Structures are given as structure tokens and as C-alpha cells.
Amino acid sequence: ExxxxxxxxxxxxxxxxxxxxxxxxxxxxxxxxFWYRQDPGKGPEFLFTLYSAGEEKEKERLKATLxxxxxxxxxxxxxxxxxxxxxxAVQAGNYGQNFVFGPGTRLSVLP
Amino acid sequence: ExxxxxxxRHLVMGMTNKKSLKCEQHLGHNAMDWYKQSAKKPLELMFVxxxxxxxxxxxxxxxxxxxxxxxSHLFLHLHTLQPEDSALYLCASSQVLAxxSQETQYFGPGTRLLVL
Numbered sequence: 001e002x003x004x005x006x007x008x009x010x011x012x013x014x015x016x017x018x019x020x021x022x023x024x025x026x027x028x029x030x031x032x033x034f035w036y037r038q039d040p041g042k043g044p045e046f047l048f049t050l051y052s053a054g055e056e057k058e059k060e061r062l063k064a065t066l067x068x069x070x071x072x073x074x075x076x077x078x079x080x081x082x083x084x085x086x087x088x089a090v091q092a093g094n095y096g097q098n099f100v101f102g103p104g105t106r107l108s109v110l111p
Numbered sequence: 112e113x114x115x116x117x118x119x120r121h122l123v124m125g126m127t128n129k130k131s132l133k134c135e136q137h138l139g140h141n142a143m144d145w146y147k148q149s150a151k152k153p154l155e156l157m158f159v160x161x162x163x164x165x166x167x168x169x170x171x172x173x174x175x176x177x178x179x180x181x182x183s184h185l186f187l188h189l190h191t192l193q194p195e196d197s198a199l200y201l202c203a204s205s206q207v208l209a210x211x212s213q214e215t216q217y218f219g220p221g222t223r224l225l226v227l
Contacts, residue, residue, distance in 0.1 A: 004153075031211065031212045031213075032212050034213070042221070043113070043115075043201050043203075043218030043219050043220050043221050044154070044201075044218045045218070046215055046216050046217055046218075049213070049214060051212065087153075089154070091212065093211075094211035095142060095159070095161055095205070095211050095212065095213050096144075096161055096166040096167040097166075099159075099213075100156075101153040101155075101156075102153060103152075103153045
């Protein structure tokens, strides 16, 4: 059974304190791994798509990396506005056949 | 503003009511999906429309019925729902590559549904 787990469940950082969020997956035939951020009461906001091990993508203070078993979302010098729940999801098989979200990591950045 | 709109934003309905949720995308994407987000549970994919054809329903109860009249509009028709169906219902618009991989995905703000 395809599974996606995320750790930690919750993370509190001081402003400027860099850290990483983890997304571990067990799927057959990974077609893509996706990162989103979700603010309370809103829909998820798309951040990155990673397709193969070794791939990296960056956007402002965020950098996503992918290995054969997990992905990391590195947050460099976070600011309070980075506080949100960060979700990862994996696609296995063709689009719509198997798309599984992880439970998310709730990030709080304190000023 | 993601280019994906959903109406209504909030809905309260009784178990015997019939209602519909609407989603519209202005991104020129080729796929649209419905998701359910319940408290303490990961997002659950309900229905997928790829190139206007429904390709996945993930064993969703028949009291939920999707409709996709064109590539910009998606509906979720609701009837005889149960209180446990109360949740945030999210619509997503996706660009799917020729090989079947998803490239990007943008979510609407969701409809907060309460079933009494």
C-alpha cells in the first residue's frame, strides 16, 4: 500500500533559525512528489514538483530535495510569514490513479 | 488568488437536502479534481477529470456525484449526505503532461460544508 508520512508533526522555530521538514514515501513507480503550503481556512498553495532522485528546486527561502525514499523541504532563515502547514503528496501511476497526501507539518515561526 | 474559484464558500444543509458545489478555473489547465479535507486526516482525492473524462472516483459514496461540462467548470452534486460528510471540499486545477505526470496544481479556497 502506498504511504506518505511527514515529520515532525509540528515545529516551532525562532525567526532566522533554519531547519528541514521531512516527507517519506513508500510507493511503486513514483511519477512525482509535490510540496504545498496551507494557511488556515485556505486551500493548499502549490510550491514545487520533483520528478526524480537528486532533483532540487528553490523558491525564496525554500529548497526542496528528493531521494529515492524521501524528500526534504529546507527552510533557510524563516520569517513569521512562513508559518503554515506544509503538505507533501506523491503521484504513482498515471494522473488520477494514485495520488496520496501526507498528513502535513505545522510550522510556527516566532518573531 | 490562484485562478481557481469555488462557490459557495460556506454551506449548511440538512440530510435530506440536495445542493451543488461549483468550481471554475481560468488557468487553461487540462484536469480538475475534487478533494475532501477533514479535521485530523490527510487530504483525500475524490474525483479526477482528465481531459473532461472522469478517471478516478476512489470509492466515493454515490451520494456525491461529480459533473464536468467543460474543461473550465466542475460541479459536485450532493444529496442525502450524512453528518460525517461535513468537511472542507477543495477543487484543484492541474496541468497534466502528455506522459500522465502532473506538472502543477492549484487549489481553490474550498467550500466549508456542514451537514446537520
